[in-house]
Amino acid sequence: MRFEGTDTYIATPDLMLAVNAAVTLERPLLVKGEPGTGKTMLAEEVARSLKRPLVQWHIKSTTKAQQGLYEYDAVSRLRDSQLGDAHVGDIAHYIKRGVLWEAFESESPAVVLIDEVDKADIEFPNDLLRELDRMEFYVYETQRTIRARHRPLVVITSNNEKEFPDAFLRRCFFHYIRFPDRETMTRIVDVHFPGLKKSLLKEALEVFFELRDVPGLKKKPSTSELLDWLKLLLAEDIPPEALRSTDKKVIIPPLHGALLKNEQDVHLFERVAFLARSGR
Numbered sequence: 071m072r073f074e075g076t077d078t079y080i081a082t083p084d085l086m087l088a089v090n091a092a093v094t095l096e097r098p099l100l101v102k103g104e105p106g107t108g109k110t111m112l113a114e115e116v117a118r119s120l121k122r123p124l125v126q127w128h129i130k131s132t133t134k135a136q137q138g139l140y141e142y143d144a145v146s147r148l149r150d151s152q153l154g155d156a157h158v159g160d161i162a163h164y165i166k167r168g169v170l171w172e173a174f175e176s177e178s179p180a181v182v183l184i185d186e187v188d189k190a191d192i193e194f195p196n197d198l199l200r201e202l203d204r205m206e207f208y209v210y211e212t213q214r215t216i217r218a219r220h221r222p223l224v225v226i227t228s229n230n231e232k233e234f235p236d237a238f239l240r241r242c243f244f245h246y247i248r249f250p251d252r253e254t255m256t257r258i259v260d261v262h263f264p265g266l267k268k269s270l271l272k273e274a275l276e277v278f279f280e281l282r283d284v285p286g287l288k289k290k291p292s293t294s295e296l297l298d299w300l301k302l303l304l305a306e307d308i309p310p311e312a313l314r315s316t317d318k319k320v321i322i323p324p325l326h327g328a329l330l331k332n333e334q335d336v337h338l339f340e341r342v343a344f345l346a347r348s349g350r
Contacts (some may be wrong), residue, residue, distance in 0.1 A: 072086075072089075073089040073116050073119050077259055079116065080261060085112070088244075092223060092243040095181060097243050098202060098225070099245065101226065101246075102228045103246055104290070105292055107247045107249060109247060110183065110227060116223065117181035120223075122179055122223070123176055123178060124181050125176070125222075128186065128187060129233045133194070135190075137168055138168045138329075139170055139216075143166065161212060164211075166250045174216055178220060179222055181222060188234075201243065202224060208282075209328045262297050266300070273311075276313075277314070281329060284339055302328055303325065306324075
């Protein structure tokens with residue numbers, strides 16, 4: 071089976087090509103792009119489209135590579151030994167399976183999402199190289215080797231906040247999700263809001279892309295934030311003309327809190343909009 075997008079996820083031809091290339095090469099797919107461009111959702115939709123189980127690993131700054139394999143709870147075993155618990159003799163009782171262990175022992179080929187890998191320590195990707203290459207790892211406590219029944223499709227996402235080691239990059243198929251153009255964005259909106267009035271969509275997209283073009287924004291609004299804004303506009307029954315008020319006192323669009331997420335960007339947009347209206 072090939073990934074060709076889904077009814078709820080608009081995938082560009084180059085993105086579909088990247089997913090299918092990673093499947094063919096049996097290499098991890100490293101996906102970079104702005105936050106909110108659908109990187110996490112991609113793994114979910116690929117799993118749904120290819121009818122594969124999905125195993126998710128959301129990375130934090132404190133996450134260690136070992137946690138993706140397994141964790142041995144020595145503290146609990148020590149406590150149980152002091153209490154005379156019958157389980158203490160079975161060391162396997164104190165081993166917690168990680169995401170990769172679950173994927174390796176899946177009855178059918180899985181999709182593994184390693185989400186926002188750039189949040190972790192710089193050594194995190196290198197610490198998984200051997201396991202992702204060989205599709206196996208060794209559990210020292212039980213002296214057992216865990217081998218993948220089926221090679222999973224590994225989707226690794228990054229917000230492009232740090233560079234990765236060359237050894238890690240060599241083992242991945244890379245794809246950068248470009249921010250959607252107006253045509254693609256229209257298709258994305260149609261999926262989430264079928265039947266949306268064309269006049270409202272046109273004005274909303276004009277405001278959205280003009281806002282993204284403002285130089286100096288700390289955080290440009292993303293696709294997910296546009297969808298949130300449209301949901302609010304519909305809920306509040308905001309007419310299209312309200313998005314471009316002729317009132318000079320109304321500089322900023324209604325419900326802008328869905329798009330602009332800090333006070334510096336709000337003030338910057340207000341200044342730019344005021345200067346534009348003043349014709350300076």
